[in-house]
Amino acid sequence: MGDTPLSRRTFLSAAGVAGIAGLAGPLLSACGTSGPAGGKGGGKTLQVWVLQDAGQNPIQQAALDDFNKSSKTKLKLVPIATSGGADYTDKLRIGMGSPNPPDLIFNWGTGSIQDYAQGGRLVDLSSQLASDPTWKNSFLPSVLDAGKAAGKYYGIPLRGMQPVLVFYNKTLFAQHGQQPPATYDDLLKLVTYFDSKKIQPFALGHVDAWPNLMWLEYLVDRIGGPTVFQGILQNVLAGKPGGWGQPAMLDSLRRIQDLVDRRAFGTNFASVNYVNDGAGLLFAKGKAAMHLMGTWEMSNQVDKHPDFAKKDLSFAPFPTVAGGKGDANSVVGNPTNYFSISSKSADIAGATAFLKKEMANPMYVDKLIKAGDVPAVSGLESRLSASPNPEFAKYVYQMVQKAPSFTLSWDQALPHKFTDPLHTGLQKVFLKKMTPEQFVQAMDAVK
């Protein structure tokens, strides 16, 4: 074991010089099987690219170590430093365009891998999953499906689920004798009530753009069902205009402007951010009663305002809309992160074996649970007690488990060129600089 494993990159360039590049794969594995274990050239080393994350990386490393113990193929974790997720996407783009792409790729599913899937740069896992029902059934179906690109499975869930829900200040609600909203009408009543008490009904990190999107995603889902956005996505992927001007979309956009008029987000939301704790602090200080946000808001509050998280923070599903076609149990948000395999990998079989062995492995899953994640793995009910916040973990788990659909955040699902028009367009709708009609027009005109 004294030898450092030959890196794949070094090996390939050496092989290229020798003019045996085509033989490299078979030769190396032959060497690995016949040679002494751990000896020179024993198996390949695959690069596993993940987002740098002090909490998650050691857990991923543990899965890799467990796999490497008994495998000829060795995996090496390459955490990619980032600020806010954008740098990872850029670096991945460059890595995937190079002759030596990473072998296993951390991603956000659907839109984030659309270009790679269409360009044949990723391994289609559909047949593998179909031929191994035990493997397929070890993940929650709605989450596995939410990561599909071009109608096929390219990704295996690798960490916790992040649906969006309504967080509320239960102490404040109790003081005022209010209940979290079950219907949209309740929500409007709460808005009027809290506004009259000089408490901002909802905190909103408008400046960062994506928090606004959660409102549109949930309203469209409740009013028109998940098929509204699925239809738009299909049109867009087929190269046609999305057809954004559907009644459910326009209705939702009008409701958003109505909420703004009712001061549901206060008067100064246009200056409030999420990333620098603008909205979170507003909520934690009791100046805002509710906050529509992803599950990460829980760990965010536990981190920054532990007292508030312990005493006052509670959660509820997004309310139903009277007459809406959507299912009250449907959720939107970020289903999870996925691992995909590069089709240029020197050892696709080895990479697949890793995903099969480790991603639903109890050791790995328990580590995730201890770190506060709620993994997208089936049959976790009893094990979630090990979570630092069991009540919340169980709630999120059941919420996703019984969800008939899990709509991936639109800015992650749509091709990249839609991100900016969607973000800035919706900001303008909130600011009333754009009418709902202008918004759908602009979205249909994206090229």
Add this chain to the structure above:
Amino acid sequence: MTAARAAVEGTDRAARPGALWIVPAALFFGVFAGVPLLLTAVLSFTEWNGLGTPHFNGLANWHRVVSDDAVWESLRVSLVFMVLCWLVQTPLSLLLGVWAAGRELNRAVLSSIFFLPLLMSTAAVAITWRVLLDPNFGLAATIGPYIGFPDGNIVGSQRGAVAAIVVVIAWQFVPFHTLLYQGAARQIPQMLYDAALIDGASRVRQFWHITLPQLRNTIVTSSVLMLVGSLTYFETILIVTNGGPGTATMVLPQRMYLSGFQSFQMGYASVIALVLAALGTALSLLIVRFSGFGKMHSTLEGI
């Protein structure tokens, strides 16, 4: 004096360096500016998402940029920032620079404190300001009501956001321009002021008739740096307002960044990059030409 000048010119001619001396600079410029610029020009005629090989699509990107309202809006925003930043920064840094040129101890101490923002990372400065501008818990909540923003919503309105960015940029870059003016003001020969004093000129007149004309070259240099530099404002705006509210402060570089690294439309982003490069070049050529900077001689001529 004339003899001395002739002598200077004479040595200048005799010792004119050979063409070989330009090689390192040309090489550096060629590799890090020339070649990338050429490649960008080629890319602007292609469609490329950053993967695989770009394929040519003729003038499609160029046609699109002409009819893209978002780009025109960003161009307008960039020009507004350019003008406002120049108007705010030039008088401030000129006055501060002249003041700081004095040799008194208090001026030395105060100006070294004043230069501090120059040493800070732009991103760190911008994040600090972003927190200060929070309408509920930041400084904006405290002073907002006194400056016409009762709910602290400064960066939530176009005027407020533009003003906030101009202030942040001025706060960070005025020290640099002050430094230029300070250096230049110290070069002005004392005898000019002595002569003016004998003629009974007041301090204000001394400033108008000696200091300002003597600083002419510096004003041009500083203005070129400011105006061309303003075309590259990016990270401050990205962090403080994220181009918002809506797209009210979205400058051309951010538009380029979004096209390139969010939409992954590298060809289109290249077109915007070229427009920016052309604007910057044209601008500095114009200023140099119309200010007579190229023909200018030393301000010490005749002394």
